[in-house]
Amino acid sequence: MATNLLFDIAWTHVTSRVRQTLVGMAGVAMGVGFTIMMAGLMQGSQIDFLHQLVDTMPHVTVQDERRAAPTQPAEQDYGAVQISDLANLNSRPGITYPETMMAALRSWLPGDVAPSAKTTAIIDHGGGRVGVTLVGIDPRLEVKVSKLASQMREGQLGDLSRAPNAIIIGEALAEKLGVRAGNSLLVIGGGGTEITASVVGLFRSGLKRIDEGQIYSLMSFAQLMMGQSGVVNELRLRLDEPLAAQRIAAQVEAQTGYKSVSWQEANADLLSTFSVRDFIVLTVMGAMLLTSSFATYNIISTITHEKRQDIAIMKSLGMREYAVRRIFIIEAAIIGAVGILAGWLLGYALCYFWSKITIYNMLTGARVPLQIYYSPMHYIVAGGVSLICCTGAAFFPARKATRVHPVEIIRGAS
Amino acid sequence: MSEIALQAVGLVKRIEGAVSHTLVNGIDLAVARGEFLAITGPSGSGKSSLLYLLGLLDAPSDGEVIICGQKTSNLSESERADVRLTRCGFVFQFHFLLPEFTALDNVLLPMRAAGKIAEKEMRERGLELLDSLGLKDHANKRPNQLSGGQRQRVAIARALSNRPEIIVADEPTGALDTASTEQVFGILRDIADSGRTVIVVTHDPALAARADRRVHIVDGTIADVTARHAPAREATAAGA
Numbered sequence: 001m002a003t004n005l006l007f008d009i010a011w012t013h014v015t016s017r018v019r020q021t022l023v024g025m026a027g028v029a030m031g032v033g034f035t036i037m038m039a040g041l042m043q044g045s046q047i048d049f050l051h052q053l054v055d056t057m058p059h060v061t062v063q064d065e066r067r068a069a070p071t072q073p074a075e076q077d078y079g080a081v082q083i084s085d086l087a088n089l090n091s092r093p094g095i096t097y098p099e100t101m102m103a104a105l106r107s108w109l110p111g112d113v114a115p116s117a118k119t120t121a122i123i124d125h126g127g128g129r130v131g132v133t134l135v136g137i138d139p140r141l142e143v144k145v146s147k148l149a150s151q152m153r154e155g156q157l158g159d160l161s162r163a164p165n166a167i168i169i170g171e172a173l174a175e176k177l178g179v180r181a182g183n184s185l186l187v188i189g190g191g192g193t194e195i196t197a198s199v200v201g202l203f204r205s206g207l208k209r210i211d212e213g214q215i216y217s218l219m220s221f222a223q224l225m226m227g228q229s230g231v232v233n234e235l236r237l238r239l240d241e242p243l244a245a246q247r248i249a250a251q252v253e254a255q256t257g258y259k260s261v262s263w264q265e266a267n268a269d270l271l272s273t274f275s276v277r278d279f280i281v282l283t284v285m286g287a288m289l290l291t292s293s294f295a296t297y298n299i300i301s302t303i304t305h306e307k308r309q310d311i312a313i314m315k316s317l318g319m320r321e322y323a324v325r326r327i328f329i330i331e332a333a334i335i336g337a338v339g340i341l342a343g344w345l346l347g348y349a350l351c352y353f354w355s356k357i358t359i360y361n362m363l364t365g366a367r368v369p370l371q372i373y374y375s376p377m378h379y380i381v382a383g384g385v386s387l388i389c390c391t392g393a394a395f396f397p398a399r400k401a402t403r404v405h406p407v408e409i410i411r412g413a414s
Numbered sequence: 415m416s417e418i419a420l421q422a423v424g425l426v427k428r429i430e431g432a433v434s435h436t437l438v439n440g441i442d443l444a445v446a447r448g449e450f451l452a453i454t455g456p457s458g459s460g461k462s463s464l465l466y467l468l469g470l471l472d473a474p475s476d477g478e479v480i481i482c483g484q485k486t487s488n489l490s491e492s493e494r495a496d497v498r499l500t501r502c503g504f505v506f507q508f509h510f511l512l513p514e515f516t517a518l519d520n521v522l523l524p525m526r527a528a529g530k531i532a533e534k535e536m537r538e539r540g541l542e543l544l545d546s547l548g549l550k551d552h553a554n555k556r557p558n559q560l561s562g563g564q565r566q567r568v569a570i571a572r573a574l575s576n577r578p579e580i581i582v583a584d585e586p587t588g589a590l591d592t593a594s595t596e597q598v599f600g601i602l603r604d605i606a607d608s609g610r611t612v613i614v615v616t617h618d619p620a621l622a623a624r625a626d627r628r629v630h631i632v633d634g635t636i637a638d639v640t641a642r643h644a645p646a647r648e649a650t651a652a653g654a
Contacts, residue, residue: 004526005523005526005527005529008519009512012512012514012515013514016514309510310512312510313506313510313512314523314527315495316471316498316504317498317499317504317523317524317527317572318495318496318497318498318499318500318502318524318527318528319495319499319527320492320495320496321491321492321495323527405472406471407466407471407472410471410506410510410584411462
C-alpha cells in the first residue's frame with residue numbers, strides 16, 4: 001500500500017480538524033517541554049551538588065587502616081585455623097613512609113597527592129564546645145589536591161604558615177562560635193592537649209557539614225594535637241578525571257595495601273539517594289508524557305469514530321485493514337511530531353527562564369540561581385518516549401475502528 | 415458459451431444469534447463477462463446481501479464465489495481485499511466519497527492503493543475517466559461542491575479506476591433524481607457494453623428491464639430469471 005496515500009489521508013484528517021489537532025499538539029508539547037525542564041533541573045542540581053562535593057573533598061583518600069586484617073602466620077601454616085580479636089602490633093598510627101609512597105604514586109597517578117594529619121578536636125570558645133575534624137595540611141601541596149585556596153572568604157591558605165598555631169575555619173562555624181579572622185580559640189585534642197589557636201582565615205565550601213565541622217591547620221599543629229609528631233594518617237589524592245576515582249582507588253589500594261576510599265564510596269549513601277530520586281523523577285516524567293498522550297488518544301478516538309464510514313469504504317475498495325490502521329497511527333505521529341518540536345522549544349524556553357530564577361540559601365544567606373543542565377539527550381529521550389506514547393495511544397482506537405465490518409456501515413448508511 | 419466472469423455456487427449467508435436468520439439461501443448463479451445483470455426483489459429479500467457476497471465484501475456461511483476462475487472461499491481477508499481492489503469496482507446507493515478529497519483524488523484512491531502505475535499515469539487515467547463521465551471541469555471540486563448525480567458519477571469513475579472486470583452496484587440510482595438516474599444507468603449500460611460485467615441491485619423494474627438479465631430474489635432464493643434478449647448471452651442461472 002502506497003505510504004504517500006496513507007500519509008495524504010492522515011494529513012487531510014488532522015488538518016481538517018485544526019482545533020482538535022492543536023489541542024493534541026499542545027498536550028504533547030506541554031508533556032515534552034516540562035519533562036525537559038524537569039530533567040534539566042534535576043540533573044543540573046545533581047551535577048552542581050556533585051561538583052561541590054568533588055571540589056570540596058579529595059577524590060581518593062588513603063587512610064592508615066586496612067580493609068581486612070592482614071593474613072596471620074598461623075593462617076598460612078594451618079589453613080583451618082580461625083582467628084579473631086586481633087591486636088594491632090604496630091602501636092604507632094599513621095602511614096608508613098608516606099613520602100616514599102607519595103613519590104611512588106606520583107610516578108603514575110593522573111593527578112596529585114598531598115599528605116594530611118587528621119584528628120578530632122574540640123573547640124572551646126565563649127563557654128560553648130564544638131566537636132570538629134582537624135585536618136593538618138601542607139599549604140604548598142594542598143593547593144594541588146583541593147579547592148580550599150579558592151574557597152577562602154577571608155585570609156589565605158598561606159597565612160597558616162605566617163602565624164603560630166594558626167587555623168582556618170568555615171564561615172558557618174565562625175558564625176556559630178561568633179568569631180572572626182584574627183580571634184583566638186581554645187582547641188582541645190583527643191589526648192587532652194589544649195592549645196590556643198589563632199583564626200587566620202575563613203572558608204566556605206558550600207557543604208554544611210564541612211563548613212561547620214572541619215578546620216584546617218599546619219601538619220605540625222595537628223600532629224601536636226594528636227600527640228604524634230611527624231605522623232601522616234591520610235594521603236589525599238586529586239585526579240584529573242574525578243569519575244575515575246573508584247578505579248584509581250582500587251589501584252592505589254592494591255599498590256599500598258592501605259584502605260583507599262574514592263569520593264563515590266565515601267558518599268555511597270548519598271549517591272544511592274540520588275538513584276532513588278532519579279527513579280522517582282523518571283517515573284513522574286514518564287507519567288507526564290503518558291498523560292500528555294491521552295490528548296492524542298482522544299483525538300484519534302474521535303477521528304476514528306467520525307470516519308467509520310470512510311474506513312468502511314476504504315476497506316470495501318480493497319484497502320487492507322493494517323493499511324487503514326496505519327493511517328491513524330500516522331495521524332498520531334504527525335500530532336506527536338509537531339507537538340514534540342513545540343515541546344522542545346517550550347522545554348528550552350522553560351530551562352532558560354528557570355535558570356534566571358534565584359533561590360535564597362538559608363545556610364549561606366546568598367541567592368543562588370537554579371542550576372539547569374542542558375543535554376541533547378533530554379530532548380531525544382523526551383521526544384522518543386512521547387512519540388512512542390502517542391503512536392501507542394493511537395493504536396488501540398485505530399485497531400478497534402478498522403475491525404469494523406464494512407457491510408455493517410454501508411447498510412447503516414443506506 | 416460466453417466466458418464466466420463470476421459464479422456463485424450454493425451460496426448461503428446466515429446470521430447466527432439468538433434468532434438465526436438466513437439472508438441468502440443456496441443461490442447458484444453464473445454471470446458472463448460483459449453481461450449487465452440486474453438483481454431485484456422486495457426489501458429484505460437478500461438481494462444486497464447476495465451482492466456483497468458476490469463482491470467479496472462479505473464472507474458466505476457456505477458455498478463458493480468464483481471470480482474470473484479464482485475460488486475465493488479459502489482466501490484470507492487480506493487476499494479478499496486484494497481481489498476487491500483489482501478485480502471489482504463498487505458503487506453504492508450513497509456516493510461514499512472521501513469528503514476532504516477532490517473528485518480527482520477520490521478517483522485516484524484505488525489506483526494509489528494498488529500502487530501499480532506511476533503517479534502521472536494515474537492522473538491521466540483519472541482525468542480521462544472523469545472526462546468520459548462528463549466531469550472534467552469538476553475534477554478539483556470536493557464532493558460537497560457537486561450535485562448528487564455528479565457525486566455518483568465520480569463514484570462510478572472511482573469504481574472504474576483500476577479497470578476491474580466486474581462492477582458491483584448496490585442501488586446506485588436510489589438517491590438520485592430521474593435525470594441523474596437515467597444518466598447513471600446509461601453509464602452502467604455503456605460499461606457493460608464495453609465488455610465489463612455489471613451487477614446492479616435495483617428496486618426500479620423499468621431500469622431492471624434494461625439489463626441483459628434480471629434475477630428476482632425472494633426470501634434469499636432466486637424466484638425468477640428474465641433475459642432481455644435471450645439467448646444473446648448464454649450465461650446460466652442454475653437453480654432459478
